[in-house]
Amino acid sequence: MDIEPLRAFEDNYIWLITRDDTDACAVVDPGDEEPVISVLEKRDLRLxxxxxxxxxxDxxxxxxxxxxxxxxxxxFGPGNESISQISRSVEDHQQISLPGxxxxxxxxxxxxxxxxxxxYLGNGVLFCGDTLFAGGCGRVFTGTFEQMSASLDRIRKLPPETQLYCAHEYTQANVGFGLWVEPQSEVLKQRQQSVEAAVEQAIPTVPSSLQQELDTNPFLRVEQQNVISAAEQWAGRPLNNNAEVFTALRRWKDRDYD
Ligand SMILES: [Zn+2]
Known part of the structure; x- marks a missing residue:
């Protein structure tokens, strides 16, 4: 299996999944058809x-x-969201097989x-859309902070070697916020340097490994004492569980950083 990024809009990634033993292929989150059609035509691939x-x-x-x-x-898509084009409605724990x-x-x-x-989890990778980003996480729009916290807890428990394919190139800004939370982190400073170098050369910073996120992404580090302390300092009160720490971090980023 090969996975390649197709860039769309300002900073979206549409992921193209191919195999060298078939002309069948798949895409993840095609916000725009143009980048998809152009590469499929060029390579005689069949979606x-x-x-x-x-x-x-998007x-x-x-x-x-x-x-x-x-x-x-x-x-394929979630049956409980209004996406009219879905032909195969999916739900939690369901196994799906990509046709052909x-x-x-x-x-x-x-x-x-x-x-x-x-x-979508399988073959060592996770396509996580706008939930977990490299170095950060998505905003809470029509779900709840408690849901988002539980979802990130769930991702945290996957095998650390899992490769994470998110849908946006937001890593540089995310790592900057991570350094607000953990200004002393050497591993985060190193990540900032490598991300800046990649962005300068227009090299995607996605995917990242779950291990890398566990080491540097504040939204997956809600059980680390220094992260809890930073979140409590911002919130001005003690925070008693993962959801409260997550909520403080997310609001901190929304209000003061973004
Ligand atoms: Zn979104």
């Missing part, structure tokens, strides 16, 4: 599946045109950014 993580337009805007162009393409590709993924329900957000 058999679309994986959708959540309802936002993840779904290309689906109608892709369905028209590739009739029969299956569109002999690749299986498990659906993880990870609400918070939206009420029905899902991720």
């Amino acid at each position: 058999t599946s679309i994986l959708v993580t959540h309802k936002h337009y 993840h779904t805007g290309g689906i109608d045109a892709l369905k028209k162009r590739y009739p029969g393409v299956e569109v 590709m002999n690749l299986d993924f498990e659906v993880l329900s990870i609400p918070g950014h939206t009420e029905g957000h899902v991720a």
Whole structure:
């Protein structure tokens, strides 16, 4: 299995999944059809599946045109969000198989950014949409802070070697906020340097490994004493559990950093 980024809009990634033993392929979160069609035409690939993580337009805007162009393409997505183009509604723990590709993924329900957000886990990778970003996490829009905290706790427990494919290139800004939370972290300072170098050369900073996130992403480090202390200092009160620490970190970033 190969996974490549197709850039869309300002900073979105549409992930293209291919295999060298078939012309069938899949894309994740096609907010725009143009980058997808252009690479599929060039390489004579046939789109058999679309994986959708959540309802936002920058993840779904290309689906109608892709369905028209590739009739029969299956569109997998969460059944409890309003995404009219879904042909295969998915739910938590469901196993899905990508048509013509002999690749299986498990659906993880990870609400918070939206009420029905899902991720796709399998073959050593996680497509996590706008829930977990490299160095950060998505905003809480139509889900709740408690949901988002539980979803991040769930991702935290996956195998640390899991490769995380999120949907935006936000890493540089995220790492900057991480250094607000943990200004002494040497490993975070190193990450900042390597991210800056990559961005300068227009090299994607995604995917990252879960281990790297566990070491440097404040939103996955809500059980670390120094992260708890920083969040408590910002909140001005004691924080008693992961959800409270997460909520303080997220509000801190929303209000003071972004
Ligand atoms: Zn979104």
